[in-house]
Amino acid sequence: MLTENARWQEPVPHPVGDLAADAAALARYAAAAERTLAALPARPDRSPDQQALAEQVLTARRRSADRFLGLHAGEVYDQLTEGRTRYLRIAELAETAAFRFPGLVPTPDEMEAERRYCQAGKDGREIDQGVFFRALLRDAVAGPHLIDAMLLPTARARKLLAALEAEDAVDLGTVLLERRGPVAHVTIHNTHCLNAEDEQLVADLETAVDLVLLDARIRVGVLRGGVMTHPRYQGKRVFSAGINLRELQAGRIGLVDFLLAREVGCLNKIARGLLPAVEEDRFPDRTIQKPWIAAVDSFAIGGGMQLLMLFDWVIAADDAWFSLPAAQEGIVPGLGNLRLGRLTGARLSRRIILGGLRIGATDPEATLVCDEVVPPEQVTEAVETAALAMDSPAVIANRRMIGLAEEPEDRFRAYLAEFALLQARRLYGTDVTDKIDRGWSGTGARA
Incomplete structure (x- = not known):
């Protein structure tokens, strides 16, 4: 066991510009860091001095990885993807990097060991992944290729497409997809927690989005929350309670499988469409896009409100x-900081994000968030009317051009790169973990 006053004194490697030599130096440095960490108790059992040493080691290791990637991000990505001939999803990329470049990102075993602890008991290995993905997304060649990889259909969606075509419905677990004529109705059924988002819901929703975009019979997508079993809202529909706080407290909201997969996969497919294959000469449009309608019952909190910023028509019960x-919780609201201001203006977006302003559907400000407000019993009829209006090739053409004007891919990628690291760091901020332990443990959703 290390003494209370031990300090990290391993010489910092200085990259020389040769990938092999710099990777070897990084691996040696990371191995020395791991030996030091292994000599310490697990985080919940450390003394203040031992925790200070662990943080010093982890920070030094991350800084060395950042220096390495500052010189070699593009080369690393090319090696992981075999010259960009392989399209690896974010999770696959992180796992491949762990073995191809030891010490660059945590191994699957290291990540699994972390998941045995609640959020406050972890060392924050996901911050290392944030360093990695920030560098890749910043790269002018690797970044767009990685975004394309995440726009491809998931293997699960490809397998389920025939079932949707045969049955016109697919139950994905937390999401139900039903085709009614040219309209796909995607209903969130994470009912025990007021449709709060967790890793399973993110995966299920991305599969549903893929299926809507792959099925040529479908021309419009609708997203709505299902009827709740939660005692407080039993028998009522709820759109979304945002991030599942119970899962976050338990350490089961991951940077790769939730936060990045959600933004670069599921939500980006709603915004930019699906890349059905990797051919570069797809004509006339690279992606399959379709208009989307959101129907909001009860509330759209956090990630639920973030979703609305992507939809072409938003209907809300009055x-x-x-x-x-998110700012009150201590985290970053996904891409809300990028998107909300263009809907509401800068001052109002700051009051919402920084000040926690809550907007009712009948408030004057709600006209900047939703397009139509009706009594709860008229939401279904309003959805049907909107779907007819959105079922037009001209709508698809214009939503493409609106997307180009509002959120060019370079701007999206630049934001996402910084988000990857900043959100990972926020997840392990003491203000966040203190709030988790004090007020969020066992509460599930906010409402």
Whole structure:
């Protein structure tokens, strides 16, 4: 066991510009860091001095990885993807990098060991992944290729497409997809937690989005929350309670499988469409896009409100409300900081994001968040009317051009790169973990 006053004194490697030599030096440095960490107790059992040493080691290791990637991000990505001939999803890329470049990102075993602890008991290995993905997304060649990889259909969706075509419905677990004529109705059924988002819901929703975009019979997608079993809202529909706080407290909200997969996979497919194959000469359009309608019952909190920023038409029940409380929770609201201001203007977006302003569907400000407000019993009829209006080739053409004007891919990628690291760091901020332990443990959703 290390003494209380031990300090990290391993010489910092200085990259020389040769990939093989610099990778070897990084691996040696990371191995020395791991030996030091292995000599310490697990985080929950450390003394303040031992925790200070662990943080010093982890920070030094991350800084060395950042220096390495500053010189070699493009080369690393080319090696992992065999000269960009392989399209690896984010999780596959992180796992491949762990073995091809030891010490660059945590191994699957190291990540699994972390998941045995609650959020406050982890060392924050996901921050290392944030360093990695920030560098790749910043790279002018690797970044767009990685985004393309995440726009491809998931293997699960490809397998289920025939079932949707045969049955016109697919139950994905937390999401139900039903085709009614040219309209796909995607209903969130994470009912025990007021449709709060967890890793399973993100995966299920991405599969549903893929299927909507792959099925040529479908021309419009609709997203709505299902009827709740939660005692407080039993028998009522709820759109979304945002991130599942119970899962976050338990350490089961991951940077790769939730936060990045959600933004670069599921949500980006809603915004930019599906890349059906990797051919570069797809004509006339690289991606399959379709218009999307959101129907908000009860509330859209956090990630639920973030979703609305992507939709072409938003209908809300007149008793619904919207909020984006990430700053109060201590985290970053996904791409809400990038997107909300263009809907509401800069001052109002700051009041919502930084000040926690909650907007009711009948408030004057709600006209900047949703397009139509009706009594709860008229939401279904309003959805049907909107779907007819959105079922037009001209709508698809214009949504493409609106997307190009509002959120060019370079701007999206630049934001996402910084988000990858900043959000990973925020997940392990003491203000966040203190709030988790004090007020969020066992509560599930906010409402």
